Amino acid sequence: MSVRSVCVQCGAEKELPLGRCAGCGHVPTRGEAALAVLASTRVLSAEELDEVQRRIRRGETLRPSEERLAVAAALLSGRGKEAPRTLKSGEEAGLVALCVLLTPIPALAAAWSWRDTPAGRSALRVAGISAVVDIGLLIAATWMN
Numbered sequence: 001m002s003v004r005s006v007c008v009q010c011g012a013e014k015e016l017p018l019g020r021c022a023g024c025g026h027v028p029t030r031g032e033a034a035l036a037v038l039a040s041t042r043v044l045s046a047e048e049l050d051e052v053q054r055r056i057r058r059g060e061t062l063r064p065s066e067e068r069l070a071v072a073a074a075l076l077s078g079r080g081k082e083a084p085r086t087l088k089s090g091e092e093a094g095l096v097a098l099c100v101l102l103t104p105i106p107a108l109a110a111a112w113s114w115r116d117t118p119a120g121r122s123a124l125r126v127a128g129i130s131a132v133v134d135i136g137l138l139i140a141a142t143w144m145n
């Protein structure tokens with residue numbers, strides 16, 4: 001679904017929240033960036049956006065909630081409200097195989113690159129498990145010799 005947004009200045013529909021308005025030529029300033037992202041379907045539902053559009057056209061000042069502005073600011077900073085990275089079961093199995101065959105280093109590397117996401121925590125768990133397995137294999141190999 002494409003993103004709809006409206007100009008915070010005149011309420012005209014536009015393609016990109018931070019782009020130039022074809023209606024009035026307004027380009028959101030840095031200070032207006034969060035508000036401009038907020039006035040789009042990236043944050044609001046289509047119905048809510050229609051209401052915001054009506055308010056702008058009536059000349060009302062937009063007073064979004066702190067919560068909404070925080071969502072818009074998060075989108076702007078690239079953190080977004082997209083689902084956090086998680087490991088698919090196939091990926092986790094692959095990582096386990098890789099770590100058991102080699103070392104826990106790939107899982108540690110994965111945990112680092114996906115840090116602060118559920119995928120990072122999964123990778124860290126895999127690293128821990130494979131470290132134990134590796135040590136177990138090492139001990140077994142030592143005993144067999």
Ligand SMILES: [Zn+2]
Nearest residue numbers: 007010021024
């Ligand atoms: Zn405009």
